[in-house]
Amino acid sequence: MHLVTAEEMRRLDRITIDRLGIPAAALMKNAGRAIAEEIIALCNRRGEAGTAGGPRQGGEAARDNGAPRNAGAWAAGGAHGEAAAPGAGGTRRAAARSGVRGDAAAGMAPRSGGNGGDGGDAGAAGITPRSSGPGGAAVTPPKLVISGDAALMTEHAESEHWLVLVGKGNNGGDGLVAARYLREAGIAVSLLYAVPPESLTGEAALQRDAAAAMGLPAAVHGGGGPDFAGYSGILDALLGTGAAGAPRGAYAELIAAANASGKPVVSADIPSGLDADTGETHEPCIQASLTVCLAFLKRGLLQYPGAGAAGRIVVRSIGIPAGLAREEGLSAYWLTPAVLEGVLGVDVSRRRAPDGHKGTYGHVLVAAGSLRMSGAGLLAARASLRAGCGLTTWAVPGKLLPLLVCAAPELMLADAGGEADGTWNASAAEEVLKLADGRDVLAIGPGIGRFEDDKAWLKAIWEGAECPLVVDADALNILAECDYGSWRQRRAPVILTPHPGEMARLAGVKTKEVQRDRTGLALSFARERGVTLVLKGAHTVIASPDGRVFVNTTGHPGMATGGAGDCLTGIIAGLLAQGLDGAQAAAFGVYLHGLAGERAALLRDDPASVIASDIIEAL
């Protein structure tokens, strides 16, 4: 699934309107209708839960009912795409928890509408089902099957009264369309304009007039704290992709009041107050339980804190052809199995040749670990094997070798020289290069610490190693102090795997600035430096030097544990050894690492109990 910026969204809108001749009003109608359908589905879910005598199990229902985020299900924020997933049950279980849904899935999912489904409609037609045929056998006469707009019907309308907060732009227009459809479904709806309705223009003004002609009660926010007590839900149609900066005036007051109301809030397109591109949340920003994102997933919805403000995300088609994004060369994606296969060309089933042998799957050299942090090297080396490479050699300062014998029997150990106290030194680079000769990948950094002349050590390896290079941990901190742009150009790819702190050092900015626009920064850094960049943390971003960028949503906060990143380094190296290119190995590695973390959490009482070794075992 493509990810777009507000600017790209406007471009795709314009092409649809100008080149394809689809009127803007039609897009707005589709948008409003999609929003109404999702609200009705929400009303049906909680209506049914109410009938069943209490809220449903699980994060989704809990959130729809306005309960605090993440109540019920630890992985509620996870989202894994709709297409066939790699591996066995774990992935599918994860997909079922998905927090982002697209229209493809919507089409396949059973609708929960009261009269929805053929069974319900046929029943409503009231045909007497049985009579006796010859010989007394029961015969079922042909049924008259007539069905209506199931997605726009609800049997729970009487308990609902929705308030639509209407902004001045097209986002407000979407809300006004939704209001009409909700009213049509029998749901009471009131409108609260942030600005005098006379100030609306274009399609939004048409919708204002239609809503008025339909007799929908409307008021204009007059300042002070509006009272939302009487409503069962709030539709936030205040600000969309046209918003600039922090919400001002009436917008800010309404957002704050909606958040304080405790009512479930559904956002049209994006939560008002969110930066659609970066994921920054302005003060205030709507905290939605559901966001009905229109046409294309906005980048800001996948990056925190925006991802936390959006609640569950449904992406609905509004008539803008999905193929336009590709035609226009947009190259940012939500990382799903479909994207791994279709965009990156990864064989997610990880088929192995029946006659394959350990030489077929590549040899990883891991140069990592030192006296105080030998475990980092061990984790990276073991993870590379679990990622499926044929052989892994782990190079450490020689002093440590006797202590590591059989730390993992599957590994080969190598003496990288180093100091008598088990730390690294600059001359160890020569040993590493000798060992790397003929190897398929070299992974460096985890647990090496800092040492005298470590910049010379890194330069020698960077310039001398012919194979793909994965650089992590202290090797990144060393790199940040080097003028590596002036070093000899490498032919084989480089993959950097910084966490936000390491990224800050690499980019020469504050960590806060890294986190402000993770996707944008990763993209520009990878392009400018000619490296594949893996910017770790919740919703890891993978950017390749050719300008493609992928946002991963597997994984969970239980993975914020020492050594989890070392495992990722090993996984990426293991995939590179098997012949994947830089972007493929980085993206697939991050995806699998997150899935393994999820699987590991399922074996524990609490995801917080996951430790790095569990991630390796769950691969």
Ligand SMILES: NC(=O)C1=CN([C@@H]2O[C@H](COP(=O)(O)OP(=O)(O)OC[C@H]3O[C@@H](n4cnc5c(N)ncnc54)[C@H](O)[C@@H]3O)[C@@H](O)[C@H]2O)[C@@H](O)CC1
């Ligand atoms: N053809 C289109 O352009 C379509 C647009 N759609 C909807 O339109 C939205 C974008 O519409 P617009 O471009 O009109 O933008 P918005 O609806 O986001 O509104 C922008 C307006 O809000 C005000 N505003 C901006 N920033 C503000 C702030 N910080 N505080 C207070 N007021 C502020 C300004 O008056 C500005 O004109 C999308 O998010 C989507 O919901 C959909 O209807 C589908 C089609």
Ligand SMILES: Nc1ncnc2c1ncn2[C@@H]1O[C@H](COP(=O)(O)OP(=O)(O)O)[C@@H](O)[C@H]1O
């Ligand atoms: N909240 C989170 N959600 C998903 N993944 C996470 C989260 N926190 C950390 N991770 C993942 O765990 C790993 C931690 O890596 P890192 O910070 O380098 O740890 P270490 O250096 O101890 O190995 C990264 O892959 C990161 O993306």
Ligand SMILES: [K+]
């Ligand atoms: K909105």
